[in-house]
Amino acid sequence: xxxxxxMERCIGCHSCSLACARQVHRRLSWDTAGIRVAxxxxxxxxxxxxxxLACNPAPCARxxxxxxxxxxxxxxxxxxxxxxxxxxxxxxxxxxxxVYLDPAGExxxxxxxxxxxxxxxxxxxxxxxxxxxxxxxxxGPEVLP
Amino acid sequence: MIRDHxxxxxxxxxxxxxxxxELEGRNEVxxxxxxxxxxFERFARxxxxxxxxxxxxxxxxxxxxxxxxxxxKTVCAFRSPYHDQYxxxxxxGRSALALRFADLDALVLTGRAACPSCLLVGSRQLExxxxxxxxxxxxxxxxxxxxxxxxxSGHRSILRIGPAGENRSAMACINADTYRHFGRLGGGAVMxxxxxxxxxxxxxxxxxxxxxxxxxxxxxxxxxxxxATEMMxxxxxxxxxxxxxxxxxxxxxxxxxxxxxxxxxxxxxTGERFADAALLRNSACSGCPVGxxxxxxxxxxxxxxxxxxxxxxxxDFEPIxxxxxxxxxxxxxxVLGLLDAVERMGLDVMSAGVALAWATExxxxxxxxxxxxxxxxxxxxxxxxxxxVAHLARGTNDFYRLLASGTRNxxxxxxxxxxxxxxxxxxxxxxxxxxxxxxxxxxxxxxHLDVGGYTYEEKHPERDAGAxxxxxxxxxxxxxxxxxxxxxxxxxxxxxxxxxxxxxxxxGYEALAQDLGALGREVQKRRWRARLATGYQPEAxxxxxxxxxxxxxxxxxxxxxxxxxxxxxxxxxxELGGQAPA
Numbered sequence: 001x002x003x004x005x006x007m008e009r010c011i012g013c014h015s016c017s018l019a020c021a022r023q024v025h026r027r028l029s030w031d032t033a034g035i036r037v038a039x040x041x042x043x044x045x046x047x048x049x050x051x052x053l054a055c056n057p058a059p060c061a062r063x064x065x066x067x068x069x070x071x072x073x074x075x076x077x078x079x080x081x082x083x084x085x086x087x088x089x090x091x092x093x094x095x096x097x098x099v100y101l102d103p104a105g106e107x108x109x110x111x112x113x114x115x116x117x118x119x120x121x122x123x124x125x126x127x128x129x130x131x132x133x134x135x136x137x138x139x140g141p142e143v144l145p
Numbered sequence: 146m147i148r149d150h151x152x153x154x155x156x157x158x159x160x161x162x163x164x165x166x167e168l169e170g171r172n173e174v175x176x177x178x179x180x181x182x183x184x185f186e187r188f189a190r191x192x193x194x195x196x197x198x199x200x201x202x203x204x205x206x207x208x209x210x211x212x213x214x215x216x217x218k219t220v221c222a223f224r225s226p227y228h229d230q231y232x233x234x235x236x237x238g239r240s241a242l243a244l245r246f247a248d249l250d251a252l253v254l255t256g257r258a259a260c261p262s263c264l265l266v267g268s269r270q271l272e273x274x275x276x277x278x279x280x281x282x283x284x285x286x287x288x289x290x291x292x293x294x295x296x297x298s299g300h301r302s303i304l305r306i307g308p309a310g311e312n313r314s315a316m317a318c319i320n321a322d323t324y325r326h327f328g329r330l331g332g333g334a335v336m337x338x339x340x341x342x343x344x345x346x347x348x349x350x351x352x353x354x355x356x357x358x359x360x361x362x363x364x365x366x367x368x369x370x371x372x373a374t375e376m377m378x379x380x381x382x383x384x385x386x387x388x389x390x391x392x393x394x395x396x397x398x399x400x401x402x403x404x405x406x407x408x409x410x411x412x413x414x415t416g417e418r419f420a421d422a423a424l425l426r427n428s429a430c431s432g433c434p435v436g437x438x439x440x441x442x443x444x445x446x447x448x449x450x451x452x453x454x455x456x457x458x459x460x461d462f463e464p465i466x467x468x469x470x471x472x473x474x475x476x477x478x479x480v481l482g483l484l485d486a487v488e489r490m491g492l493d494v495m496s497a498g499v500a501l502a503w504a505t506e507x508x509x510x511x512x513x514x515x516x517x518x519x520x521x522x523x524x525x526x527x528x529x530x531x532x533x534v535a536h537l538a539r540g541t542n543d544f545y546r547l548l549a550s551g552t553r554n555x556x557x558x559x560x561x562x563x564x565x566x567x568x569x570x571x572x573x574x575x576x577x578x579x580x581x582x583x584x585x586x587x588x589x590x591x592x593h594l595d596v597g598g599y600t601y602e603e604k605h606p607e608r609d610a611g612a613x614x615x616x617x618x619x620x621x622x623x624x625x626x627x628x629x630x631x632x633x634x635x636x637x638x639x640x641x642x643x644x645x646x647x648x649x650x651x652x653g654y655e656a657l658a659q660d661l662g663a664l665g666r667e668v669q670k671r672r673w674r675a676r677l678a679t680g681y682q683p684e685a686x687x688x689x690x691x692x693x694x695x696x697x698x699x700x701x702x703x704x705x706x707x708x709x710x711x712x713x714x715x716x717x718x719x720e721l722g723g724q725a726p727a
Contacts, residue, residue, distance in 0.1 A: 011436040012299075013429035014242070018211075022354060022364070028211055029351030030246055030300045030431075038299030046426075047299075102351065103269065121372055121434040 001075060001112045001130045002035065004049040009122040012037060012047050019119035025108065031100050034110030035125075052076050052098045052110035054130050060109070063093035069107075075130045076112050146352045147208075147653045151180060151250040154271075155188070156264065158339050159198070159256035161273035172656040176207035177631035178233060179668035180251055181222035182675045185231060188253060191678055195224040196313065196338040198257035205251040206244045207630035208657065210432075213364060213648050214371050215636040217241050217430040219321075220628060226331040226338075227315040227551055227570055230679040233590050233672070234332045237430035237438075237633060238322035239348075243302035246348025258340035261311075265295060267347030279342045283307050283489035284320045285456075287343060295345040305343035306333040307491020309538035313337050314549040316496040316537070316571075320488070324428055324438050324459035328493040329592060330570060359651040367648065370639045372434050380437040380635050381427060385462035386416030388574070389470070396697040397576045397599075400470040401524050402502035403566045406576045406697050410475035414465050423477050425457060430633070437635060441481050458485045463593075466574030467498025471566075472505065473524030486531040490538030499571035500552045501533055507561045517544035517559075553689075563690040575599040576695050579707045580613050587683050587714050589621070589672055594634055596620040606699060608706040610713045617714055618721065622665035629668050673722030683715035 020033035030036065035051040054075030061069040061077045068084035069077045086105030091097075100108045114127040146152070151168040174183050181203050188201035203222040210216045219240045225232035244252065248268045258273060261280040265272040274294075279287050284307040291303050302322055309317035310333030317333030318326045327333075336344075354360055371377050379387060389411065392398035396406040412418060423441035430438070443456045458481045468487065469480040487494045505522040507513040515521050519542065520532045540546040548555040552571055556562040566572045568582055569591025575581050581598035588595030596617050605612070624634065632640050640648075642661050649658035657664060688711065693704045719725065 011427050011429040011438075012431070013434050013436060014299075014431045015214075015434045018432065021351065023361070026354050027351045028245075028354055030242065030348050032351040036299065103349075119368070119434070121436060 001054040001128060002051060002110055002114060002116070002125065003128045004035075004051060004125050005128075006122070006124045007047060007049055009124050010037065010047040010049070011122060012039065013121065015119040015121065016049075016116040016125060019116045020110075023115045024111065024113065032102055032106075032108045033100070034108060035116055036100065049124070050097055052112070053096055054112065055095075056130070056133065059093040059095060060090035060099055063089040065089065069109075072112070077109060079107070079109060079111065081106070146248055147355070151176070152248065153184065153251045153253060154249050154266065155253040155255060156266070156271065156273075157256045158254055158258040158262070158264070158273065158341065161258075163271045171208070171654075173664075173667050174671065175626075175629040175657055175664055175668070176210070176250055177205055177220045177629040178625055178672060179629040179664070180205040180207075181220045181233060182231075182668065182671035184251055184253055185222055185675050186671070188255060189224060189231075189675075189679075195226050195229050195335065198339070199255055200224050200335070202254040202332070202335050202339060203251060204240065204244065205631075206241045206249075207632075208654055209630050209632070209648055209652070211242045211245040212360075212652055213367050215433050215435065215633045215639070216630055217432040218628075218631045218633050219244065219327075220631055221319065221327040221332050223332055223335040224679060225315070226313060226334040228330075228681075230681050231672075231675040232330040232332075234319075234327040234329050235594075235628065235631070236319070236321040236325045236327040237433070238325035239302035239431040240304060240321055240346055241631065242431040243300070243346035243348040246300070246350050247346055248350045248352075252346075254339060254341065254344075257338070261340050261342050263291065263294065263343040263345060264341055265345045265347065267297075268350035270347060270349075276342050280311060281308065284491045285489050288320075288323060291343050291345065295347070297347045297349065300348050302346040302348075303343060304346070305491075306336045306341075307489060307538065309491045309549070310334055310337040311342075312538065312540045312549075314492070314538060314540065315551055316493050316500065316549050317491055318493040320491055324440065325430065326493070328495065329590065331493075333491050333493075355652050363647050363651045367639065367644065368434070371636065376638050377435045377635065381435050383416035383420055384437055384439045386419050386439070386460065386465055388416070388462040389465055390415040390417065392575065392577075395577070398470055399466060399566065399572065399574055399576045401473045402471060402506045402564060403572075403576060403691050403695065404506070406695060408470060408475065411470070413475040414469045414477055414480055416462075419460060419465070419477050423460075423481060428459070433633065435635070441477070443478070443481050443485050445482065456485055458488060460484060463574055464494045464498075467495045467571075468501075468530070471498050471502040471574075472527075472530055474527045474530070475525070476527070479527035483527045483530055483534070486534045490534055492534065492538050495573060496571040497534060497537055499566050500537065500548050500555075501530060503552045503556065503561065503565050504533070504548060506564055507556075507559060510561065512560045513544065517542065519545075565689050566691060567689060568692070569686065576697055577602045578695075578697065578699055579608070579702060579710055580605075580616075582688055582692050582702075582707065583613075583710045583714055584617060586686050586688050587711065587718060589676055594624070596624070602699070608703055610706065610710045613710055614713045614717050618717060622662075622669050625668040625672065626661050626665045629664065669721055670723060673718060677719070677722040677724055683718040684712065686711070686715070
């Protein structure tokens with residue numbers, strides 16, 4: 001999974017977001033990307049990365065009524081845009097605001113491909129094994145429809 | 146968005162309403178500096194002064210903004226309160242990409258808001274909000290409130306002014322995203338005159354990329370060059386403060402109002418000293434992986450029992466020179482504390498430092514009384530300078546109001562013009578010789594970034610006015626191409642004409658890519674034309690005597706060469722702007 005373990009090194013250049021938008025989604029954008037960087041209370045407070053934390057079970061997948069978001073083995077989601085009806089439930093369900101909806105309602109979320117990693121000049125990001133978590137797959141709380 | 150025309154939003158601040166314009170001229174002026182000159186010609190009122198409500202305040206980006214690394218700056222253009230003529234000021238931060246993602250090539254503000262206001266602009270937003278309650282607040286305090294008032298953390302740019310801009314000081318800057326500035330020639334006063342405390346740009350659009358692999362390949366090559374080679378290392382390592390020790394070694398560092406060009410105490414303010422003792426971290430403009438912004442800290446004991454406050458301040462060579470060596474302040478933390486005071490007031494640090502250096506020498510020479518400065522200015526006394534900075538920004542008496550309009554205006558009243566360190570505006574930190582002095586004194590922006598005169602001087606010790614003027618012309622033209630893109634000039638070694646043409650071509654600007662030389666000539670002509678049309682007389686510029694007294698590693702200044710060079714460059718400027726020599 002994509003992790004951002006060294007965000008205290010982040011300089012706010014947005015190279016990761018721009019790389020994701022450019023390489024994965026073929027867009028020029030700050031937003032239509034699986035990782036987005038925001039200051040955490042102004043530039044003097046450093047930066048935080050908004051990206052998927054690879055939930056398992058993933059609330060966004062459970063919330064999706066058309067299986068456009070489905071559970072990715074180990075954590076996170078597999079996205080099939082053709083099945084998406086732009087209802088926005090995935091973004092509502094995400095506990096960490098990692099799903100971006102564009103103005104037309106199209107969702108963008110991290111696919112854990114790692115293509116942003118080499119564009120970070122300060123090595124803030126890395127692909128890492130999904131850690132073992134206390135909540136076992138399938139044991140999480142149900143997401144109400 | 147790649148398009149063959151310009152998409153410009155003009156906002157009438159009196160009504161709060163916008164007008165979207167589609168303008169021709171992409172293939173002639175590209176964007177940035179060229180587009181700013183084009184828009185100034187269209188909207189400026191030549192028959193009215195700088196603070197007339199109808200005068201435009203222009204923010205322009207380039208065709209490659211956001212598409213490539215370090216295409217990350219914005220050009221701000223206006224009629225300047227400093228000389229009532231055309232002016233450009235450039236800044237990094239996030240405003241360039243925010244304008245790109247607001248789907249605008251330029252934003253033009255005209256009119257005057259009915260009350261102190263904040264303007265919100267995004268790809269789907271335009272709102273002028275009453276913000277009278279922020280008027281009078283310093284830049285830091287306003288920034289905190291503005292971040293709560295507007296959504297979009299990380300993907301917005303907040304440009305704001307401090308008390309200096311509200312008071313229409315000719316030394317007022319526009320603060321861009323806390324650590325960057327449209328610093329010079331009083332852009333902050335233009336915002337103040339329009340009753341705009343802040344401008345929030347929200348970058349909330351996205352665009353499809355060009356088809357095919359060419360764009361990605363060229364992007365990767367540019368990215369490789371700016372990150373994997375040594376080319377940009379100097380900017381993220383010590384950063385521009387590395388110049389302090391270098392210039393001091395060359396005896397070209399202005400110290401104590403340019404009474405000296407080196408100082409034995411310089412170790413206290415070198416780039417190495419700042420990095421070892423005061424550097425907290427680096428930061429970056431959006432779209433730039435270099436991260437040249439160096440953020441230091443101020444730690445002050447404000448109460449007994451170890452009660453401290455802590456603030457972060459970005460530093461560079463120019464602030465260190467202007468409020469450090471120029472004021473005889475040779476302690477890194479004292480420089481940062483003073484810089485913090487300047488930042489809060491929304492003053493241009495270079496102008497403020499050099500103005501206060503003159504005021505200090507004028508005090509020493511009994512031309513200015515302590516009653517006028519309100520504080521006893523003494524070289525090296527940072528705490529007193531902090532108080533003086535507030536007086537300067539707020540214009541608390543006639544002396545400070547006059548000084549804030551330009552050091553030479555104060556010198557004309559009080560005496561001491563000989564030692565006013567003004568080259569068109571308050572000098573930049575290079576006492577390198579005649580080529581630099583004339584380059585800044587006559588240059589379009591009166592900036593050390595107009596032409597690289599200091600570098601030329603190191604490589605060309607000969608005093609050949611013809612060669613130097615040819616250098617001015619060619620160097621300015623090359624820089625005009627880059628500032629029309631709008632590239633950070635730190636990347637000028639990366640963005641060669643060949644690479645720039647490849648970048649333009651792969652995103653679809655084939656016509657622009659074909660002849661960058663013609664683009665440079667056209668932009669150069671339009672900028673000078675705008676400047677001359679607002680009353681600039683390059684042959685009337687004078688260079689104070691202090692500059693002729695400088696001694697550095699080359700020896701002394703040759704006054705004959707200085708005046709010969711000035712006359713030759715003034716003639717060439719007239720020609721570049723399409724006028725016969727005066």
